[in-house]
Amino acid sequence: MGTKGIQAFCFPRRRKTMAEKDDTLLALRHSMSHVMADAVLEIFPDAQIAIGPAIDNGFYYDFELPRSLTPEDLEDITSRMKNIIAGKLPFEKRVVSRKEAAEVFAGQKYKIELLEAIPEGDEVSLYTVGKFTDLCRGPHVESTARLNAEAFKLLSVAGAYWRGDEHNQMLQRIYGTAWENPKDLRLYLQHLEEVEKRDHRKLGRELDLFSTHEEAGPGLIYWHPKGARIRLAIEDYWRKRHYEGGYEQLYTPHVGKSWLWETSGHLGFYNENMYAPMEVDKSDYYIKPMNCPFHILIYKNSMKSYRDLPLRWAELGTVYRYERSGVLHGLLRVRGFTQDDAHLFCTPEQMEEEILGVLRFSLSIWKDFGFSDIKAYLATKPEKSVGSQEDWDRAIQSLKKAIDAEGLTYEMDEGGGAFYGPKIDLKIKDALGREWQMTTIQFDFNLPERFDMTFVDHDGKEKRPLMIHRALLGSLERFFGVLVEHYGGAFPVWLSPVQAVVIPVAPAFEGYAAQVADALKTAGIRAEKDLTDNRMNAKIRNAQNEKIPYMLVVGEREEQESSVSLRKRNGDRENGVPLQNFIDSVKEVIARKELL
């Protein structure tokens, strides 16, 4: 994924002040990493230093140290950094020869390696602050007087491979965050707290949505009744929209013989992500990591004419992929998941329209789920690829055209496509401003060839159809995780597992409460009644903590006039609402997919 590009994209041609501010922050953070390195070298004079760039919201520096760092070390480093900053030391730049630089960094193997990697002819510059000199392109602030000792915080220590390559030495990376002033730091730390509060793993437990079970295997998700209700609401909507959008839906098996995966090529290039085969009747069967080969078999089940195309085939297909143990993360990175997959098969003439259609369709669904801040990333031909240059160019053109037609901002990821075709990825921004890569729309010049897919064209000749893979939400597990965090567990009414709870003010009104709950259920509203022996206040508190959108308090008055007293999750109250009016208005809110 093109991170280089993301930076360029984050700071588009906006008001100049913004860009300037970003540059300032970048220099500030980068300078902070040098100050930190200086502090670390005070403690460990023999440390090997690697790299220390500015990153989003902060900075890091990688070191090879004689021992592992502890939280106490971070405090020590922090106070040393504060001293260095208080010294108002200048950052001094010096352009030197390679020979001179090599002398300065004698014994610093990573710096020497970096130095040797600088292209011949490029300037070699050193920056010195305090006792610390680094091989560095800059830029930096002119002096530590420009750094605010109260506006940074060291956050964590983590292992990181030299140059990100697991064959290399593992270094210790210290992450920090730095801002222009203490207020910005405080806001950022508050943001981190908010992120923690919304963590889908925490909310998943609190709201009883899902679990995992180490004794039964990590990375495998168990959907509890409340989580399953949400998933069903998502799936119902998804199926309806796909049907309306001209898709057919398929069901395919979960395993297939090795022939299938040899033909598709997965055993060759995807093997390390596949579960080991199981032997049945002397054949190897593999659990599917992808749905595409199955859809292709259905395509090939009969002759296809150009009149049959385009075909749009969707499936909520559950796949299993081996992910390395260290990368599993809640619902966001799992080993078994259900893709909301689709494959489009069309003629070359239909390509543009199909691409535009699938993009438009995706955006419309995202909107219904409450996401409208969406960016596209267009990935082009990598070095190793299949398919002709002409195919690639045409496909990329049509992707670009579709993005333009939808007025999406996008960024190119040159060379970032899969070997089998270019793609558009959509990243959505959630309520906390975080980007998540969800939708992917990929051309495939490989599989139609491998499976020898054909259609008969106008001229009676057999031709190769175009194939497009598409996952819209990505996977239901991951999407659900993002959804939980986006809404902080307070789902819009149409997705809420319990849409309304009826709360009698006293045991005497349990009969009427049950009657109201039944009426709501009959009207298609997911309603429950709280007949526990808790006090009314406790029931309201529980419902509030469960983030149930509507609480219906009923007592004598309500029973007499067939009404409910309405308390919404946001605290709004309305007494004496006729039951039927409430039902009508909730149905309206559900139909419009309103937040509340």
Place this chain on the structure above:
RNA sequence: GCCAGAAUAGCUCAGUGGUAGAGCAGCUCACUCGUAAUGAGCAGGUCCUCGGUUCAAGUCCGAGUUCUGGCUCCA
């Protein structure tokens, strides 16, 4: 997979070598109660697993499992 940290009741956590604790949740009982916690009682543990040190291990050591933060930001 690798680096670091963590694992005690369903949940959140206390317990630094000498008889396993709290709050919440659960269960039982009482209570005629109007918009964010009624009260009392009861029950609940292989202190992640296996091995070691020790008179004695939740606590110290080793191995494993799982979880958490990282391993993309290119001087």
